[in-house]
Amino acid sequence: MNNQWIQFAEQVRQLYGKDFVPLHEPTFNDKELEYVTDCIKTGWVSSVGAYVTKFEEELAKFVGVKRAVAVVNGTAALHIALKVAGVEAEDEVLMPSLTFIATANAISYCSAIPHLVDVHEDTMGMDPFKLEKYLQKIAEVRGNELYNKQTNRRIKALVPMHTFGHAAHLDELVALANKYHLVLVEDAAESLGTYYKGKHTGSFGKVNAMSFNGNKIITTGGGGAILTDDDALANYAKHLTTTAKVPHKWEYAHDEVGYNYRMPNMNAALGCAQLEKLEQFLVQKKALTSKYEELIAQLDGVTLFTEPAHSNSNYWLQTLDLDASLERDQVLAFLNEQGVMSRPIWRPMHELDMYKHCPSTDLTVTNELKKRIVNIASTPVEVK
Template sequence: MTAALKNTSYDEDALVAAVTSVLPGSRPLPLHEPEFIGREKEYLADCIDTGWVSSVGSYVDRFETLVAEKSGTRFGVACVSGTAALHIALVAAGVSRDDEVLVQALTFVASANAVYHAGALPHFVDSEYATLGLDPDALDAYLGEIAELRDGAAWNRLTGRRISAVVPMHVFGHPVRMERLAEVAERWHIIVVEDAAESLGSSRNGRPMGSFGKLAAVSFNGNKTITTGGGGAVVTDDEALAKHLKHLTTTAKLPHRWAFDHDEVAYNYRLPNLNAALGCAQFEMLDRFLAEKRALAEAYERALTGIPGVEFFREPDGCRGNYWLNAVLVPDRAARDSLLERLNGEGIHARPCWTPMHELPFNRDCPRGPLGVTEALVDRIVNLPSSAKLGRRV
């Protein structure tokens, strides 16, 4: 992908016509909506009929197994939300109060919020054009300027705080260059915690996203590829970590037939069996949804090819993205805002990328590196309707 589109012959009319040609005629058309065409009602009825509707039950166990398998890890721990999953992953990884955690500025606010919940401070770093996600090369150069190794840990020489973790987020399901990031993190003794909220079903060089970091957080919010209504999970290969995560997310209650004893400060982040049942049925449809979303992405790309000043964002080389959200890039902010106004005016729910984290008022005093790529990308990105069912008609 190029840094900017300089073509002055940008054709908004052609772009709108191309997008409309891919989509059905019904309006309004949501950005991304869930679909329940499998065994969801059956599994939910089973929870109600058996009385297992709360935070324990067979569907929770099955759901944890399924999310681990799809993420290429040995263990999964269900959580009440993706944000809760990322928070507890950071806690379990050893992030401590007043640490700094490296987070790309081009991400959803949950990535930064989870760092705050862990008592740490987000430290914002840049993305790259090829993936939209965290740029490992830029991070390596930046750490060389501001960090030092001391007592087996990375320390920010400018703030005096430990840099304990890095949180790469796979934007719209497109994988970050995780092998390169792992090299950088290992050299600086920084733990990698993947924010795989958007990337279930994506892979890099055949390896599923969620399997590269020490831990990873996955989201099953209502707008994700599959949903539990609201929910998340932490995945890991570390058995001891998985057991501790389960303990922390279930109030750290010690097993006993009747006594309520707890051995550490913990959280009630349990996913109800009802939500897990929904998720199990959705997992049975995941491969179909992924195929339909890929068909939709290919249809968008065909329709947009050759339109001046327009670029459809394709999965990075060596990757298989889930195309959670399809993204088109236009020349500048004015073109972006005009396109958003026009599409939404026609009942097509398009959206811009998130406000960059460093521009949110509560983040403005956080440490950050150069963010030129982030700011350029935000000016250009428009997300198009991406529901799986839209891929059935193309």
């Protein structure tokens, strides 16, 4: 790599004041320690406790939905979101091939089948325009349900994912779901703090999922949440994630197969402290984006992926888009050797052994982006 890249790596290290800069690490201070210590002192450390309730209430308020149900991780959140939305065994679920594997795994946990969809260049999220043309060819509405004419399976749900915190084309996806009798379930794992035309992501679907893994914009260590405006679905989700236990003072009775998915109080305590700093993190993320635009302007063949016109993005992961003059793996090797942790975009689902036989649209854009995208250091930081 040339001197431009050597200078860029040095500038990123200087920005963070570190010899090794992680891709995205949590930011903690005394408030997290105070809340977690309080959990330990009170003894309320498991899935029942005041912090779980507070975290759910504050999260729902921030996103702008009626209910949030806190669970152990984002995959569990999406699994239960799909289940309470009515996804059943052998249903097909439309989802982007360009996503983290948790999206496909959650569908598989329902014994349903991922139906892989291409993404749009300006969002890296599901392309509703291409998808509608595809559905017109391969699907038909029977009664109030959509069926794949090629497999004769029901297509039940549509699951867009907001890649790296950039909102997908939600207006068009909502319209598509309504037109074809699909349940919209947002995979908003990466998009806390992202707004689509002024409305928070994770509030458009019938039921939605979010993640608070250690590398997310806020973290509960491990954690996720189910988001919905439907009280009945929220109550059912909470019941299922509490092992489907029937409330009783002392009896252990369960009325269906449930899941031990509820978020522990200690994790929620961490989350409450993190939520208090979310607005600060979002400001820092925007400033970091502006700084990267300045630094990347010195590099030939590179552009910084910035928010689409409809999205006020959280910029969870900063994203380089390389042109044909640069080899992705050469860039990755150089930056990591220079102490600037960098990663490629996920390997698309259609390239993984367990999902390569799933039905799919043409995936031209997905295959192109895989060759070009590199994520770089994205932890919120005070930019000087």
